[in-house]
Amino acid sequence: MKITTKINLMTTAWILCVLLAVNAVVFFSFMKITVNMENVELLQKADNVIREMKMADSPLKIKEIFTPYLTNHNFIRTVQSNSKITDQATNDQFLAAKIKPKYVHKKETERRTIRRNDKEEQILIVRVPDSSGAITLEVAEKLSGLELAKDVLLSILAFCTIFGALLALLGGRWLSNLIMRPITNMINTMEDIEQSGIPKKIIIQHETKDELQKMAVTFNRMIGRLETNLEKQRQFISDASHELKTPLTVIKSYADLLLRRGLQNEEVAHDAIESIHSEATRIQKMTERFLDLADTESGDLLEIKLIHLVSFCENIFKQLKSAYKREISLHYQDASISAAADELKLKQAIIILIDNAIKYSTDKIDVYLEGNEQYTIITVKDYGIGISEFEIDNIFERFYRVDKARSRETGGTGLGLAIAKNIMKQHQGEIKVKSTEGVGTEVGLFLPKWKVGKELFLNDQNIND
Ligand SMILES: Nc1ncnc2c1ncn2[C@@H]1O[C@H](COP(=O)(O)OP(=O)(O)OP(=O)(O)O)[C@@H](O)[C@H]1O
Numbered sequence: 001m002k003i004t005t006k007i008n009l010m011t012t013a014w015i016l017c018v019l020l021a022v023n024a025v026v027f028f029s030f031m032k033i034t035v036n037m038e039n040v041e042l043l044q045k046a047d048n049v050i051r052e053m054k055m056a057d058s059p060l061k062i063k064e065i066f067t068p069y070l071t072n073h074n075f076i077r078t079v080q081s082n083s084k085i086t087d088q089a090t091n092d093q094f095l096a097a098k099i100k101p102k103y104v105h106k107k108e109t110e111r112r113t114i115r116r117n118d119k120e121e122q123i124l125i126v127r128v129p130d131s132s133g134a135i136t137l138e139v140a141e142k143l144s145g146l147e148l149a150k151d152v153l154l155s156i157l158a159f160c161t162i163f164g165a166l167l168a169l170l171g172g173r174w175l176s177n178l179i180m181r182p183i184t185n186m187i188n189t190m191e192d193i194e195q196s197g198i199p200k201k202i203i204i205q206h207e208t209k210d211e212l213q214k215m216a217v218t219f220n221r222m223i224g225r226l227e228t229n230l231e232k233q234r235q236f237i238s239d240a241s242h243e244l245k246t247p248l249t250v251i252k253s254y255a256d257l258l259l260r261r262g263l264q265n266e267e268v269a270h271d272a273i274e275s276i277h278s279e280a281t282r283i284q285k286m287t288e289r290f291l292d293l294a295d296t297e298s299g300d301l302l303e304i305k306l307i308h309l310v311s312f313c314e315n316i317f318k319q320l321k322s323a324y325k326r327e328i329s330l331h332y333q334d335a336s337i338s339a340a341a342d343e344l345k346l347k348q349a350i351i352i353l354i355d356n357a358i359k360y361s362t363d364k365i366d367v368y369l370e371g372n373e374q375y376t377i378i379t380v381k382d383y384g385i386g387i388s389e390f391e392i393d394n395i396f397e398r399f400y401r402v403d404k405a406r407s408r409e410t411g412g413t414g415l416g417l418a419i420a421k422n423i424m425k426q427h428q429g430e431i432k433v434k435s436t437e438g439v440g441t442e443v444g445l446f447l448p449k450w451k452v453g454k455e456l457f458l459n460d461q462n463i464n465d
């Protein structure tokens with residue numbers, strides 16, 4: 001069943017229930033009030049008759065007293081203590097016969113239903129003892145006014161209920177359409193996206209500031225993000241193919257040369273094979289970087305551990321020093337300085353910074369471990385070529401290299417800092433760079449301290465020595 005139909009039916013059913021409950025209250029209150037009023041009137045009548053009976057000088061006149069009080073459907077009678085009728089006046093013999101006489105000691109009211117010609121009639125009876133207590137005056141009257149009013153009231157209530165239900169049905173329809181319009185809009189847009197494969201935003205016609213608009217705005221935000229990501233992906237594919245094109249062209253031309261000239265000229269062949277090898281190595285390095293980039297952009301869960309930075313960095317430097325034969329010094333004030341991070345990812349980020357320092361400087365490299373209230377900071381400082389202030393904002397962009405020719409020499413792909421930035425983003429940290437051309441560069445990894453949660457400190461097994 002469609003949600004609009006559901007809302008429609010449910011609101012109608014609910015309003016119908018409310019109407020029925022209200023009608024029931026109105027109906028029963030009306031009946032009770034009317035019967036009470038009739039009761040008061042009948043008791044008044046009985047009191048009047050008793051008063052007149054007391055004043056009557058002869059018992060023969062009693063019936064004459066009753067006569068002015070007679071209507072078409074009532075009776076007035078006196079009943080003795082043995083329940084025998086002494087006097088009675090009525091225009092409705094059937095009614096008088098149906099109600100048995102009853103002697104009472106104190107005032108009494110009774111409501112009775114009788115059947116006449118297959119129809120029910122409501123009868124109100126009052127019994128009042130006279131002052132001596134010898135006889136009871138019994139007055140009974142058909143509640144014909146009540147029956148008429150009851151029928152009219154029932155018709156009015158039934159009409160109101162049907163009218164109310166119809167209004168509820170129409171109102172429910174309008175309401176459900178109002179609620180569903182943005183949702184239907186969204187469904188249509190989603191179907192469009194599914195069919196065309198192109199992200200598309202919902203057109204928000206009115207500023208309603210309600211939950212539905214919020215939903216549409218959230219949807220549009222999500223689509224916006226998707227568009228940006230798709231654009232990034234497109235850009236990445238185009239950049240990556242462009243980067244791969246150069247080494248592949250070099251490989252192909254040297255392979256062509258080998259095919260044409262064969263191995264006759266050993267020197268040429270040797271040069272060609274060397275170039276093919278170096279370009280293939282470059283492609284291999286590049287694809288590794290692509291995978292690293294994809295990995296750090298995927299937003300995978302990190303394996304956060306508490307890392308003792310001094311021993312952690314010393315281990316990394318040991319490996320790098322043996323490969324690059326460069327002097328890397330570690331500086332710190334607190335030997336127990338630690339950070340909560342993913343070990344492998346942090347190692348990758350540090351290596352990227354040291355690799356840059358090695359590539360773009362020839363002097364020594366300093367690494368500082370510090371902490372402030374918010375962050376634990378790892379800074380890699382070199383005294384090399386530096387970066388101009390115009391270039392500094394671009395170096396975190398993918399494939400961006402300040403000096404392309406030099407980067408080619410050093411084998412750079414321009415992805416290192418983009419990967420390091422992603423890693424810091426995954427840790428909810430930051431990466432900052434300070435550099436002066438010709439003087440040197442300082443790149444800092446800022447790891448937020450709040451990540452070092454209590455539970456991490458409590459769990460000693462997590463501490464990496
Ligand atoms: N320490 C530094 N000194 C001078 N220039 C730097 C330094 N670090 C980065 N750069 C500049 O920023 C650019 C981007 O650096 P990034 O590490 O992203 O790429 P890369 O080193 O060229 O290649 P990759 O790291 O992927 O092998 C570099 O090409 C270089 O021009």
Ligand SMILES: [Mg+2]
Pocket residue numbers: 352355356412416417
């Ligand atoms: Mg680099």
